[in-house]
Amino acid sequence: MKPFVYERARDAAQAVAALVADPDAVFLGGGTNLVDHMRLGVASPDRVVDVTRLPFDRIEQLADGRVCIGANVRNSELAAHRLIRTRYPMLSQALLAGASGQLRNMATTAGNLMQRTRCVYFQNVTTPCNKRQPGSGCSAIGGYTRYHAILGASEHCIAVHPSDMAVAMSALDARVVVLGPSGERRIPLVDFHRLPGDEPERDTVLRHGELITAVELPALPVAAHSLYRKVRDRRSFAFALVSVAAALDVRGGTIADVRIAFGGVAHKPWRATRAEEILRGTDATPEQFERAADTELAAARSQPGNAFKVKMLRNTLVAALQELAGAA
Amino acid sequence: MNADAANAPLRTRAIGQPLARIEGHAKVTGAARYAWEHDLSDPLYAYPLQATIARGRVVSIDAEAARALEGVLAIITPDNAPKLQSDENKELWILQSDGIGFRGQFIGAVVAASLEVARHAVDLLRVQYEEEFHDADLRADRNDLYAPECVNAGYPTDSVEGDVDAALQAAEVSIDHTYTTPMEHNNPMETHTTVAIWNDGHFTLYGSTQGAHSLRKTLAPLFGIDADAIRVIAPHVGGGFGSKGTAHAHDVLACLAAQAVPGRPVKVTLTRQQMFQLAGYRTPTIQRIRLGADREGRLTAIAHDVIEQTSRIKEFAEQTAVPTRIMYAAPSRRTTHRLAALDVPVPSWMRAPGETPGMFALETAMDELAIACGLDPVELRVRNDPATDPESGKPWSHRDLVGCLREGARRFGWDRRDRAPRTRERHGWLIGTGVAAATYPRYRMPGSVAAIRYGRDGRYAVRIGAVDIGTGTWTALTQIAADALECPVESIVLAIGDTDLPNATVEGGSSGVSSWGTAIVAAARAFRDHHGRDPKVGAEASAASPDNPDEERLAMHSFGAQFAEVMVNAATGEVRVPRMLGVFSVGRILNPRTARSQFIGGMTMGLSMALLEHSVMDARFGEVVTHDFAEYHVAAHADIEDVDAIWLDESDPHSNAMGSRGIGEIGIVGAAAAIGNAVWHATGIRVRDLPITPDKLLG
Amino acid sequence: MAKTMALKVNSETHSVSVDPGTMLLYVLRDDLKLHGPKFGCGLSECGACTIHLDGKAVHSCVLPVEAAVGHHITTLEGLGTVEKPSPMQQAFIDEQAVQCGYCINGMIMTASAFLAQHPNPSRDEIKQALNGNLCRCGTHMRIVRAVQRAAKTGRQA
Ligand SMILES: Cc1cc2nc3c(=O)[nH]c(=O)nc-3n(C[C@H](O)[C@H](O)[C@H](O)COP(=O)(O)OP(=O)(O)OC[C@H]3O[C@@H](n4cnc5c(N)ncnc54)[C@H](O)[C@@H]3O)c2cc1C
Ligand code: SF4
């Protein structure tokens, strides 16, 4: 690991300034992803700016019903919070389906959004990878693709975003609050992560020096009736093969409102807008759920090692919607 | 003392009691010292440089930037490494040539004042390679498969009896399938560690090893010194499961590094990723099994043909089909082993090597045969239970597979099982049960010696250079010594884990307690013969593990029956194992507590193998790409619901004075087949390639 | 470049002089000679290195030592000793949970932080709390029983 300077940010503006002044500096959250990467040689910053003591550690309900989650709120706290458990159960479930207790005690909301892919070639500096070293090639194509994308990939990169939390936030229409050198901006979560295209090295639209300060959740009544279902090889402490975050509001057999996002299948949390469109206003029947799933997955392109994901995701989505419809 | 007297059955009092682990307090408070943790002054740290190509040679290593780093004490490369005196074992013959035999091989090392500096310095080394075409792809259709001279543990490579092909042709019922098992890694939680000090022509090593004495005997010829010039200390070892049974390259690296800085301790530990390259693994296997039987399920022919891999630099020939030679009666039988020598890391021992993958295939095939014959799978096995060893014709010292199957069936509620598959479903989960047999040979390795001395405190100091890798050696040997000396366990002060103690063979092949315990019994009997029941302070005796003529006369094997219940999610293919039961016939149980732990530990590893474990070799790179605990899944708490083990109440007086046969490995054997057979019963889907992951059950 | 800093470990303040990028695990093991925490993976994947940071179970293998300055660190040694084991340690002895013992630090540290928050857990909650702690010897069921036993002792105390 390359030696680095460690410093604690005094305040948000100073943290931003520190990065603006140094192109090789990075923010440090819980460190559970960044420090791994430093140890593996995937990242080699010369300066890490610890932002965990900045005062973004609260979960607040705003007057208009929105909920504001501070960037430094730890994953374990967020999952356990009463507001989240009652108003956005899918988010709480997604967090608890991710990582381990120790990791969630350290991992921050911002860090979780910003975590990088678990693609085995990305994490192994002895193999080519366009995301780690643009232009070197994508080793996953033609290699081990069990945990790779079936939606929205490019010939340059087929990696997936590993976060469970972000999948739920995507379904919940969350917005990311960001402080940059020229002030604050809000980015819808669905636009926060990118598809790889020909720039797989860029995971998100965040610019160097921009600091995440919070994530806002809209009031969204449908979210109270939601779940997160994650399919994985090991029953706990494993990344998703596929996952589904879904919220459903059924009135008199008709779907009044619905939110769906997928994890483990794309370079970003995959908001299933086509499926949502089909379902809104239709009957809550297994046939409609299947039709919605098939429509959304019509664009799926798999690799030899992950073709199973299409069926697995379809089945998981249908089962999740049936569970929500049944319990309504 | 003649062999009969030395092997005469022991009167058991402490043996059979659930004595609590002697080292339990030390382990729960952090007081137990593992290899890295001995307090040594001024230690240095070595970190290896590894090849990033799978075959070729190192042209040059530019060390300028690394050398300039503060805290770097030595940079060792093939150019300046001390010359090793023996190249017999190419896995250990490191830094001696510019050749590269597999990706990850050591090609250099840095010794520094801290681990961070050593690691950083290694990152700064610039290596130029001349890369050659490599081949890391195990396939059945390779044209360079070869028959090794023999397979491991000295078994013949092939065995033939009768005309198998004709018998298969004539069989009323037959099955013919290919089963595959993946590369798997032992992954003991303690990463392989060696701390070495080189002083005046002597090494002191703190090691994580399954054999302190065997480690030094392996290392001594490499350094051209006597084994006595090496002391190995290993009081506590954080698991091994075979991977710490032989010396590996890091042991040699620690010694070479220590020679570069005489007098200073040098610490080496592999990272978890390096464990996937340098600590051995279970070879992947491709196994074709053909069974022929009459309509009543009586086997007429068994053919088991195995293809597996070894590394180009060192042969390791796993004995995968060997258990098939003794499992079932049949007039004709053939087993073969063929190897592909590849540019891959060197395979090695992993818990029940041979039996584990081999019995997955055989016991899955037996399930398929039971279905083809319309027979209950327990009954099929009972019908084919041989009265004598089918291979050698020798009588069994004791074989009670049938007892295990029947007792297990009774306890498991087997008679309530539906005949047809896919008949039970609850809340979207398909439910099924399965059974498989287990077996493991009884081994004893000759050469262990124990010494006993009566001390001023009125206690017996029992000394033997054995090790405890978590199996319960500290406790079991204390119990054996107490019974052999006919005194309470409190009167025994056991010393193990140090080559300054008398020679002890390696903890391998579940032979530890048989090999060491018999030495202790012999020493105790010699002690009583010479010094009587009222010895003087300072009275001493020692003896070696006695020969046992019964080993030639009789076939000695342990057996077991594994039962599993599974639930398979109909939508997603996820598998849960709510219940597992193992019933074992293993001779006398020395300590029910530690024994249960061993069985359950083996079964847990078997569950893990069945559902999770997979070292994915990317042949393009010659690299295992799933090389950490985030990718290589081992069973964790959520996966383990109810794993239970029991044993038949028995003693095998032919095996040794304690009546025991060894228990460390049999628990894993057959476990994966039982789960796979249950998965078939739940879903109607037969999975013949491990692991049984959700994608294979999407239906 | 080595830097001197003060670490609060097991209620004592230690001055250590190390590279600030060193992971806390190595400082505990190599500088402070606290061998409860173990190295099993170095990448938050196994739990062997678990310690308490202000009472919460976290991995010490990915925590740069400087980030730990100012926090209260507790290691296995801070819970109890061979002579006077903590109730959780005693429960592990009573249930004979240990095999090779290498994972046990992580199990005990995680379980004790968990019990402090959830004094009356179900079996499933215990298993979930321990899901980041791998054991290769197969001690899982005895460990869960040990935690249940400790919970019971805690409720009686
Ligand atoms: C073994 C293992 C298993 C895991 N399993 C799962 C799983 O199943 N599901 C899952 O979702 N996750 C899983 N994770 C990932 C885990 O959730 C992430 O590592 C964690 O959320 C990252 O948060 P952190 O605060 O530690 O981030 P850090 O490691 O500190 O930082 C990550 C990135 O975020 C940047 N960053 C941090 N704070 C800010 C900020 N305020 N503004 C802008 N950028 C910032 C950093 O510069 C860095 O690039 C697992 C991790 C491990 C090691
Ligand atoms: S999939 Fe993306 S991250 Fe993985 S090797 Fe290809 S480019 Fe790199």
Ligand code: FES
């Ligand atoms: S060593 Fe820290 S989690 Fe494995």
Ligand code: FES
């Ligand atoms: S006791 Fe050995 S790893 Fe858990």
